[in-house]
Amino acid sequence: MAKEVKRTAISISLFGEGGVGKTCIVGVFLGLEFQEEHLSTVGIEKNNSIIDLESGETIKLKLWDTAGQERFQSISVNTLKNSQAAIVVFDLTNKESFQRVTNWLNRIRDYSSKLPIGLFGNKSDLDNRIISQEDIDKLCEKENLVYFETSAKTNTNITEGFVKVATLGYKAFEKEQIRKGEQLKLETNKNKTKQKKTCC
Numbered sequence: 001m002a003k004e005v006k007r008t009a010i011s012i013s014l015f016g017e018g019g020v021g022k023t024c025i026v027g028v029f030l031g032l033e034f035q036e037e038h039l040s041t042v043g044i045e046k047n048n049s050i051i052d053l054e055s056g057e058t059i060k061l062k063l064w065d066t067a068g069q070e071r072f073q074s075i076s077v078n079t080l081k082n083s084q085a086a087i088v089v090f091d092l093t094n095k096e097s098f099q100r101v102t103n104w105l106n107r108i109r110d111y112s113s114k115l116p117i118g119l120f121g122n123k124s125d126l127d128n129r130i131i132s133q134e135d136i137d138k139l140c141e142k143e144n145l146v147y148f149e150t151s152a153k154t155n156t157n158i159t160e161g162f163v164k165v166a167t168l169g170y171k172a173f174e175k176e177q178i179r180k181g182e183q184l185k186l187e188t189n190k191n192k193t194k195q196k197k198t199c200c
Contacts, residue, residue: 003052003058004058005050005058005059005060006057006058006059006060008059008060008170008173009059009060009061009062010059010060010061010062010084010085010166010169010170010173011061011062011063011064011079011082011083011084011085011169012061012062012063012064012083012084012085012086012087012162012165012166012169013064013066013079013080013083013085013086013087014026014063014064014065014066014086014087014088014089015066015077015086015087015088015089015104015107015108016088016089016090016097016100016101016104016120017090017091017094017096017097017100019091019094019097020089020090020091020094020097020122020123021089021091021122021123021152022065022066022089023045023065024152024153025089025120025122025150025152025158026045026047026063026065027152028152028155028158029049029063029158029159029162030047030049034152034153034155045064045065046062046063046064046065047062047063047065048060048061048062048063049061049063051162051163051166052163053163053166053167053170054163054164054167055167057170059166059170061162061166062082064079064083066079077107077108077111080108080111080112080115081111083115083169084115084116084169084170084172084173085115085116085117085118085165085166085168085169085172086108086115086116086117086118087117087118087119087120087161087162087165088101088104088105088108088117088118088119088120088145089119089120089122089150090119090120090121090122090131091121091122091123092121092122092123092124092126092129092130092131092149093123093126093128093129093130093131094130095130095131098121098131098135098136101119101139102139102143105117105143105145114172115172116146116165116168116169116171116172117143117144117145117146117165118145118146118147118148118161118164118165118168119136119139119140119145119146119147119148120147120148120149120150120157120161121136121147121148121149121150122150122151122152123151123152123153124149124150124151124154124156125151125153125154125156146164146165146168148160148161148164
């Protein structure tokens with residue numbers, strides 16, 4: 001018997017400097033074969049999948065793979081309008097890509113301070129790692145990030161990372177829907193009170 005898929009679709013936007021492996025991560029998650037060389041993303045690429053959350057619920061997942069080049073960054077951040085969570089990717093062998101994580105976090109939080117954010121330290125399969133775990137832990141604690149050390153090449157922590165971030169995004173989405181429902185109910189009750197006729 002096929003699993004029931006909830007109609008709710010959770011969207012996650014991926015950010016990070018060019019060359020950190022965002023497109024490879026998305027491709028491996030979707031079941032595609034890892035490619036050592038590929039063309040850089042231009043603008044935005046949208047991908048769809050079905051995912052099982054930590055709660056066991058099955059939902060639709062939309063992934064926005066954004067370009068890291070400076071000239072595309074304003075376009076990339078626009079994907080947040082339709083996203084319930086975000087992931088920032090950096091390269092464990094590239095110091096600048098890690099230093100630029102804060103820049104991406106600021107851009108995301110300029111849009112929404114409540115959006116759940118995951119941090120992926122990619123290329124963990126390589127031996128020339130230069131980003132220390134201590135620096136990563138400090139950043140995650142300061143910025144309240146959920147962290148996964150990933151490798152698109154060996155498919156390490158890719159699915160686990162997406163499941164966790166999607167679960168956080170889904171919970172945030174549910175809370176927002178409840179809040180909007182309560183707000184709508186409050187406004188409706190106010191309108192009903194105003195419409196009541198008083199006796200003379």
